[in-house]
Each structure stands twice: as structure tokens, then as C-alpha cells.
Amino acid sequence: MGQCQTNVLRKTKGIFSNETQAALQTINCQDYAIHIGSIEQSLANFLQGRDYSSVAVVVDENTRRHCLPLILDVLDSKHLTIVEVPAGESFKNIETCTLIWKKLLMAGFDRNSLVVNLGGGVIGDMGGFCASSYMRGIDFLQIPTTLLAQVDASVGGKLGVDLEMVKNIVGVFNNPKAVLVDPKFLKTLNSREVLSGYAEIVKHALIADSVMWNKSILLGLDPHKIDSDQLRRSIQVKRNIVEQDPFEKGLRKILNFGHTVGHAVETVSWNTDNPLFHGEAIFVGMICETYLAYAKNLISKDLCDAVCRALKGIFYRKDSVSRTEEIFQIMLKDKKNRRQEIRAALINGIGSAKYDVILTREEVSESFQYYKKL
Amino acid sequence: MGQCQTNVLRKTKGIFSNETQAALQTINCQDYAIHIGSIEQSLANFLQGRDYSSVAVVVDENTRRHCLPLILDVLDSKHLTIVEVPAGESFKNIETCTLIWKKLLMAGFDRNSLVVNLGGGVIGDMGGFCASSYMRGIDFLQIPTTLLAQVDASVGGKLGVDLEMVKNIVGVFNNPKAVLVDPKFLKTLNSREVLSGYAEIVKHALIADSVMWNKSILLGLDPHKIDSDQLRRSIQVKRNIVEQDPFEKGLRKILNFGHTVGHAVETVSWNTDNPLFHGEAIFVGMICETYLAYAKNLISKDLCDAVCRALKGIFYRKDSVSRTEEIFQIMLKDKKNRRQEIRAALINGIGSAKYDVILTREEVSESFQYYKKL
Numbered sequence: 001m002g003q004c005q006t007n008v009l010r011k012t013k014g015i016f017s018n019e020t021q022a023a024l025q026t027i028n029c030q031d032y033a034i035h036i037g038s039i040e041q042s043l044a045n046f047l048q049g050r051d052y053s054s055v056a057v058v059v060d061e062n063t064r065r066h067c068l069p070l071i072l073d074v075l076d077s078k079h080l081t082i083v084e085v086p087a088g089e090s091f092k093n094i095e096t097c098t099l100i101w102k103k104l105l106m107a108g109f110d111r112n113s114l115v116v117n118l119g120g121g122v123i124g125d126m127g128g129f130c131a132s133s134y135m136r137g138i139d140f141l142q143i144p145t146t147l148l149a150q151v152d153a154s155v156g157g158k159l160g161v162d163l164e165m166v167k168n169i170v171g172v173f174n175n176p177k178a179v180l181v182d183p184k185f186l187k188t189l190n191s192r193e194v195l196s197g198y199a200e201i202v203k204h205a206l207i208a209d210s211v212m213w214n215k216s217i218l219l220g221l222d223p224h225k226i227d228s229d230q231l232r233r234s235i236q237v238k239r240n241i242v243e244q245d246p247f248e249k250g251l252r253k254i255l256n257f258g259h260t261v262g263h264a265v266e267t268v269s270w271n272t273d274n275p276l277f278h279g280e281a282i283f284v285g286m287i288c289e290t291y292l293a294y295a296k297n298l299i300s301k302d303l304c305d306a307v308c309r310a311l312k313g314i315f316y317r318k319d320s321v322s323r324t325e326e327i328f329q330i331m332l333k334d335k336k337n338r339r340q341e342i343r344a345a346l347i348n349g350i351g352s353a354k355y356d357v358i359l360t361r362e363e364v365s366e367s368f369q370y371y372k373k374l
Numbered sequence: 375m376g377q378c379q380t381n382v383l384r385k386t387k388g389i390f391s392n393e394t395q396a397a398l399q400t401i402n403c404q405d406y407a408i409h410i411g412s413i414e415q416s417l418a419n420f421l422q423g424r425d426y427s428s429v430a431v432v433v434d435e436n437t438r439r440h441c442l443p444l445i446l447d448v449l450d451s452k453h454l455t456i457v458e459v460p461a462g463e464s465f466k467n468i469e470t471c472t473l474i475w476k477k478l479l480m481a482g483f484d485r486n487s488l489v490v491n492l493g494g495g496v497i498g499d500m501g502g503f504c505a506s507s508y509m510r511g512i513d514f515l516q517i518p519t520t521l522l523a524q525v526d527a528s529v530g531g532k533l534g535v536d537l538e539m540v541k542n543i544v545g546v547f548n549n550p551k552a553v554l555v556d557p558k559f560l561k562t563l564n565s566r567e568v569l570s571g572y573a574e575i576v577k578h579a580l581i582a583d584s585v586m587w588n589k590s591i592l593l594g595l596d597p598h599k600i601d602s603d604q605l606r607r608s609i610q611v612k613r614n615i616v617e618q619d620p621f622e623k624g625l626r627k628i629l630n631f632g633h634t635v636g637h638a639v640e641t642v643s644w645n646t647d648n649p650l651f652h653g654e655a656i657f658v659g660m661i662c663e664t665y666l667a668y669a670k671n672l673i674s675k676d677l678c679d680a681v682c683r684a685l686k687g688i689f690y691r692k693d694s695v696s697r698t699e700e701i702f703q704i705m706l707k708d709k710k711n712r713r714q715e716i717r718a719a720l721i722n723g724i725g726s727a728k729y730d731v732i733l734t735r736e737e738v739s740e741s742f743q744y745y746k747k748l
Contacts, residue, residue, distance in 0.1 A: 135709045
């Protein structure tokens with residue numbers, strides 16, 4: 001994963017011309033801000049006037065090499081600790097959290113310290129949970145470096161780790177002090193990583209932005225050419241939903257479209273030779289759940305077929321739903337369930353969705369058949 | 375630990391006479407209530423009209439035997455899971471949390487489930503943290519069964535576990551749905567357990583209730599004869615402080631009086647043949663920190679001596695401060711510190727205290743000398 005070229009970095013030290021300042025765009029979300037633009041500028045702005053006793057940057061081997069150099073100059077090296085964790089979802093667990101907590105403890109971190117999470121969703125979710133539970137909560141800053149993390153994990157305060165193959169089962173809701181999004185982190189992401197983030201952009205369009213679906217995605221938007229305006233538009237969809245329902249009591253559940261099947265498909269794929277990226281699994285999930293929307297009479301068969309053909313054109317892997325029983329067993333343990341009934345969020349039109357739809361085992365099986373024959 | 379005689383239980387099933395109802399006293403704290411009185415009544419009241427999909431009761435071997443029988447009749451056995459954890463502070467760690475989380479997961483607990491923590495501070499802190507982080511937070515109910523937990527842990531939403539011998543380093547602030555306090559759980563606590571809880575009652579008097587100090591404690595109140603009015607008075611001291619400062623940004627720190635030295639003394643004692651109970655260590659800490667209040671010119675030498683003689687009359691163990699260096703090293707890692715300076719809350723009179731007082735190594739050593747010579 002060769003992300004975050006260092007040669008695009010202009011070295012700067014906390015002082016910026018008005019011209020550069022103007023380039024930062026800000027989305028306010030609940031009690032924090034998402035700044036889109038130059039990371040050197042947004043990070044220097046953030047630290048200015050804040051008097052942290054120490055700063056930890058949580059990285060994995062990839063972001064240590066490719067992303068950390070972009071921010072090191074802005075940080076005060078005297079009170080800096082780099083916490084490197086192994087890369088990948090399989091290390092997003094309570095054991096890795098324990099390593100992070102111990103490292104903070106050994107480095108003498110107190111309640112006036114800051115944790116900076118520099119990486120994709122794994123680093124953000126896990127580092128955010130560790131900061132939120134270290135000494136019952138210290139400040140943290142999210143610097144998402146993948147497209148997925150920038151348009152998804154950047155908003156909403158959902159933090160956590162996996163347990164017993166169940167995703168995000170241990171965690172909390174807590175907001176960072178700020179989120180800093182810089183498109184230059186995306187410059188050298190590989191195709192699978194870009195596609196993985198693109199799944200959330202497509203999802204945001206399907207559940208809440210019909211204009212984006214009809215004018216951009218259906219027309220074959222190249223996910224490698226997503227610009228900062230499209231990034232901002234997608235982040236705003238999520239922000240609008242999260243602000244109305246921060247604790248996922250209702251409306252926010254529509255963000256789970258594609259994820260009831262998708263999460264389970266992803267989890268099962270971890271035990272194969274060819275594990276899926278999160279967003280790839282969500283493309284699988286969105287096709288199955290679009291079929292389920294039809295099966296539940298929420299959309300017509302024609303619309304179902306049209307949406308699924310478009311989704312298939314972006315990502316398709318026939319064998320991803322073949323382990324039916326395993327996928328179903330994991331779906332039974334989904335956090336969105338109640339009384340062990342499987343509940344999903346399904347679209348009921350382009351740009352509109354409904355949550356808490358109860359699915360039967362038979363309907364889910366049918367959707368896998370539909371997927372395989374598509 | 376032979377607490378919670380079952381023979382004092384009157385078996386009842388959710389329906390109570392007005393006379394019994396009247397016996398419940400309620401203290402409101404932030405967004406939840408502390409009900410003092412019959413556990414059968416308060417628990418039945420709580421569950422009435424709430425539609426939990428499943429209920430887990432977290433117990434240790436002691437509370438399983440002595441306390442669980444008192445509440446079993448009120449609970450619906452169909453959706454009930456008993457989670458037994460090993461007894462004692464040494465098991466208040468992330469490994470035991472992992473056992474609890476896995477048990478909830480395997481039993482199919484969803485977001486509409488309830489965790490009931492039935493036990494002392496260890497069960498309450500750990501079970502509360504597990505519930506607060508299971509699926510990013512499910513409802514929990516605290517039923518403290520020791521005097522310490524009833525007057526201390528019952529208020530304030532501080533949850534967590536120990537790591538690397540540092541107390542409560544991993545945790546969150548989160549409130550239970552309710553706290554149910556029943557004096558009958560105290561009936562057969564042994565003397566050390568009663569004394570341990572009494573430390574917090576004494577502390578509440580010293581920092582915020584001079585009447586309680588002068589009229590009850592100085593006159594030799596028998597901790598075994600604490601009645602529900604005294605319980606309520608002590609809980610209210612803590613409630614008043616916590617409501618003014620829920621996240622320990624300022625005033626709430628005065629509740630740490632006796633705990634800067636006390637926590638460290640307790641931790642070091644775990645490695646000896648004769649570990650101290652929490653409250654015993656807090657009596658040691660209160661003497662040392664009363665001396666420190668004198669050393670910092672916050673109180674006169676006469677007042678210092680008078681308070682310390684009274685405290686010594688309740689609990690004293692000369693060798694508890696002999697491992698000076700170890701105690702000091704642990705104090706350096708206290709959550710209340712900033713920039714690795716030791717900070718403590720000290721009394722500046724009877725019923726009044728000051729926080730964020732910086733202590734030097736020399737002052738702390740002097741206080742240990744004072745303790746040993748007392």
C-alpha cells in the first residue's frame with residue numbers, strides 16, 4: 001500500500017499566507033470540526049494555543065512510512081511518542097488496545113495529553129477507543145488517510161474494536177477534538193483502497209443524495225478522480241444524518257445500508273485466501289440489500305435491477321456469498337438486531353431509505369441467489 | 375466474606391403495599407436516581423414497564439451465593455444470564471472484561487439488553503465499563519453490596535479497570551440507569567469491609583461536612599451502626615460535588631483527598647503478605663495528606679494533629695508506608711498528575727478542601743515519617 005507520497009509535501013511551520021489559509025474548508029459536526037485541505041496547515045492551526053503535555057501518534061507500518069513524515073515537522077518532538085501497531089483489521093482487537101494503553105502509560109501520558117490517529121479506519125476506530133478510555137478519556141485527533149476513513153469514519157464518533165470475529169463489538173461513542181482531511185493522502189492509494197472508500201460515497205448517494213447518484217455515479221464517475229467538492233458533499237450527507245441521531249436510535253441506522261450483509265460477507269472472507277476489503281464487501285452487501293428492498297416491496301424490480309447492474313459494474317465477485325451458512329450466523333450477531341431478529345436498513349427509492357426492516361433467513365438466501373445470477 | 379444473609383429476605387413479587395413503597399428514599403443525581411431501601415421493591419419498580427430483551431447479572435463467587443438469591447425472584451429467568459467473575463481487585467482487569475464481553479456475545483445480548491452489577495466496587499466499576507463499551511454502550515444497573523460501593527461508587531459514573539498495577543487507568547465516565555442501595559446487603563459484611571466503606575464516609579465529612587465530622591465521627595460513631603440517614607447524608611455529599619463537576623475538571627478532584635497517597639499505598643500492599651483493603655489504605659492516605667495540608671500551610675499543626683489522632687483511632691498500620699520508593703513511583707503515574715508533577719487534593723479546614731496542590735518528593739517523604747511516628 002504505497003500511499004501518501006512525501007514528495008508532494010511543502011514544508012511549512014505554523015505560519016501560512018492568507019492564500020493557503022483560504023484553501024481549508026470546514027464542516028461543523030456536533031461539537032467538533034472537519035477541516036478539509038492542507039494537513040500541515042490544519043494541524044498547525046489545531047495545535048496553536050493548545051498546551052498538551054504530550055502527544056502520541058498512532059500509526060501502522062504503512063502510515064509510519066508514508067504519512068508520518070508529512071506531519072512530523074508540525075509536532076513538537078520533545079513530547080512526542082510514536083505508537084506503531086500492526087497493520088490490518090485482524091489486529092483491531094482488545095490485545096492491540098492493551099499494547100496502546102501500556103505504551104501511553106509507560107510514556108507517562110496524563111489527562112492533558114493528545115492522541116493523534118494517523119491512518120485508515122482501523123487506526124481511527126481503535127486509537128479513538130483507546131484515547132476515549134485511557135484515564136476515562138483524553139483528547140484525540142483523527143487524521144484519516146484512506147478514502148474510506150475520510151468519507152465514513154471521519155464523521156460520527158463510532159469507535160471500537162472487534163471480538164470473536166464480530167466487528168466493532170467493543171467500543172464507545174465519542175467525538176474527536178477535530179478531524180483533518182487532506183486529499184493528498186489519497187494520491188497513491190492503490191485501486192482496491194480507493195474502491196473501498198468509494199463504496200461509502202455510493203452508499204451516501206443511494207440513501208440520501210439522488211442527484212449524486214444520477215449525475216455522477218450512474219454516469220461512471222472515476223473513483224480515482226474524486227475531488228474535494230465531491231468529498232465534502234459525501235461527508236455532508238453523513239454529517240446531516242449523524243447530527244439528527246448521534247446515538248443510532250433511529251434515522252442513523254440508514255447508514256447501515258449494505259452493511260448487514262456486507263459486514264458478514266467481509267468477516268467470512270477473512271478466513272479465505274482472498275479476503276475482501278471493507279468497501280468491496282459493502283458493494284456485495286448493497287446488491288443483496290437492494291434485492292431485499294425489492295423482496296420487501298420497497299422498490300420495483302426494474303429499479304432493483306438497474307441499481308444492481310450499476311453496482312455490479314463497479315465491483316463484483318461471485319464467490320463472495322457462497323458460504324451462506326457462515327454469513328448467516330454472523331448476521332445473527334449483528335449489533336443492529338433486536339431479540340435475535342436480523343434487522344437491516346434498505347433503500348425505498350434512490351436517495352431514500354428505511355431502517356429496522358426485519359429479514360428472514362429465506363429472504364437473505366434469495367438475495368444471495370440473486371447476487372450469484374446477476 | 376459472609377455478606378448478604380438470605381434469611382433476612384422477605385420474598386415478594388413486584389407488588390408492594392403502600393407502607394413498603396414509602397420506605398424507599400430517592401436521591402436524584404444527574405440523569406439517574408439512587409433508590410435507598412428494599413432491593414426487591416426498587417428492582418421490581420425499575421423493571422416495571424421496561425422491556426429488556428435479556429438481562430445479565432454480573433457477580434463474583436461471594437455475591438452469587440449471598441446476594442443473588444435476594445433478587446432472583448424479581449428477574450425473569452427466561453432471558454437471564456449469570457456472569458460470574460473471580461472475586462477481588464486483582465481480577466479487575468481487561469482480561470476479565472474480555473470474559474464478560476464474550477459471555478454477553480455468546481448469550482446473544484443486543485443493544486436492548488441490561489447488565490446488572492451485583493457486588494462491591496470491583497464488580498460495579500468493571501461491569502459498568504463492560505456494559506458501557508459493549509456494542510458502544512448498553513443499559514446497566516448498579517446494585518452495590520458493600521458499604522464502600524454504596525457511599526462511593528454509587529455516585530459519579532466513574533467506571534474502569536486496572537492495568538499494569540495502575541488503578542482504573544482504562545475506563546470511561548458513564549451513568550447507570552439507576553443505583554439501588556439496600557442496607558440489608560451490609561448486615562453480615564465483616565469488620566474490614568465495613569471499615570473500608572467507613573473511610574469514604576469520614577472523607578466526605580472532612581472535605582465537605584464539618585457537622586458530620588464534629589457531631590458523629592469525632593464522637594466515635596460505630597461504623598457497624600451506620601443507619602440509612604447517615605448513608606443518605608454521605609451519598610448526598612458526593613452527589614452535590616459530582617453534579618457541579620461531572621468530568622473531574624475541577625471541584626470533583628477534592629474527592630481524591632486521601633487517595634493520592636492512599637491509592638499508591640494500596641497498590642504496593644498487593645505485593646505483600648498482608649494487602650490492605652481500599653478503605654484501610656485511604657485511612658493511611660488521609661493521615662499523610664492531612665500532614666501534607668499542614669506542610670503546605672493549609673491547616674495549623676494543632677488541627678493536623680487532632681485530625682490525625684482521630685483517624686489513627688479508627689485505623690493504623692505502621693508498616694503501610696515503609697516501601698517509600700515503590701509508593702512514590704506509583705504516585706508519579708496517578709491520573710490526577712499533570713506534566714509528571716504529583717497533584718493532590720488537601721483539606722484546608724474541617725469540611726473544606728483544595729485541589730491541584732503540587733507535592734514534592736520531600737514533602738511526601740516527610741508525611742510518611744509523620745505517619746510512622748504518630
